Amino acid sequence: MHTTTPATTAQQLQTVIAHWPDLLQQRTTRPHDAWPPSSLQTYLRTVEEYDPADRSAPVRLHIIDTIRTITVALVETADQIAAQVQRTPMSDAPASWPAADRDRRNALAHDDRTDPARWQYTGTRTAPAAARWLHARITGAPGPCTALTGPQHDRIAHVADHAAARLTHALGTSRRTIPTGHTCACGGELLLDGGDGQPPVIRCGWCSARTAAPTAA
Ligand SMILES: [Zn+2]
Numbered sequence: 001m002h003t004t005t006p007a008t009t010a011q012q013l014q015t016v017i018a019h020w021p022d023l024l025q026q027r028t029t030r031p032h033d034a035w036p037p038s039s040l041q042t043y044l045r046t047v048e049e050y051d052p053a054d055r056s057a058p059v060r061l062h063i064i065d066t067i068r069t070i071t072v073a074l075v076e077t078a079d080q081i082a083a084q085v086q087r088t089p090m091s092d093a094p095a096s097w098p099a100a101d102r103d104r105r106n107a108l109a110h111d112d113r114t115d116p117a118r119w120q121y122t123g124t125r126t127a128p129a130a131a132r133w134l135h136a137r138i139t140g141a142p143g144p145c146t147a148l149t150g151p152q153h154d155r156i157a158h159v160a161d162h163a164a165a166r167l168t169h170a171l172g173t174s175r176r177t178i179p180t181g182h183t184c185a186c187g188g189e190l191l192l193d194g195g196d197g198q199p200p201v202i203r204c205g206w207c208s209a210r211t212a213a214p215t216a217a
Contacts, residue, residue, distance in 0.1 A: 009157040012164035013135040016070065019167055020128045026063045026171065066170040067127070070163045074130035077159045081137060081152055082119040087144040089113040117143030127163070134160065184209055 090112040093105035112118075119133045134156050135141075137148055148156070180202060182190040188206025192213060200213035 009138050009153075009160045010135055012160040013131040013138065015164045016074070016131040016160070016167055017128045017135070019171060020126075020131075022171055023063060023067055023167055027060055027067070063170055066166050070166055071127040071130075073159050073163055074127045074134065075125045077156060078119050078125075078130040078133050079121065081134065081148070081156065082121070082145075084152060085137065085145045085148060086119055087146075089118070089144075112144065115144055117141070117145075131160075131163070 090105075090109040092109050093102040095102075097105065117133075117136060119130075136143055137145060138153065138156055138160075140147065177191050177193050180190045180192050182202075184190050184204035184207060186204060186207040186209070188204040188209075190202050191205050192200060192202050194200030194213065201210055202213050203210040
């Protein structure tokens with residue numbers, strides 16, 4: 001179930017910002033960190049049920065597709081929201097103004113145009129830059145913008161939710177469950193939970209038995 005509270009959306013945008021370098025790195029990283037690691041795979045009798053091959057080249061294409069999809073979604077959302085809430089930059093002074101007034105006005109206009117809190121419609125526009133700008137809007141940070149309306153907030157929440165979910169999935173940091181091929185004393189199937197960076201756990205799918213998985217070498 002998805003929630004759309006400001007805190008949750010802000011956290012999802014923070015996830016994109018924090019893990020974006022990891023995603024970029026995954027484009028070229030060899031998949032030697034496939035999960036489960038070989039030390040666990042040797043323990044697994046039915047390792048073919050988890051195919052490490054699907055974390056090699058096709059996964060890198062998947063990573064590139066994820067990068068593109070998240071970037072398009074966040075940048076387009078920032079474009080659309082900025083068009084609605086961001087004030088047009090102050091214009092330069094007319095040439096007819098006295099020089100001193102003109103200089104003062106042009107300095108203000110320059111500062112306004114280049115305000116870091118302003119979403120830029122041109123130049124290099126990245127997913128983390130869009131996420132930071134949307135985060136500032138969601139949290140009501142200062143900037144040349146009006147407050148978000150309910151529908152604007154909901155739109156950002158929706159996009160942030162999907163972006164964080166896609167990124168997390170692509171990085172393989174979501175906890176997954178695979179069968180071990182072993183049987184519990186109760187006759188239930190033993191399952192391996194892991195792959196999210198937390199300690200893997202073997203648990204029975206039937207009774208409540210749990211045990212730490214063999215430590216990865
Ligand atoms: Zn059991």
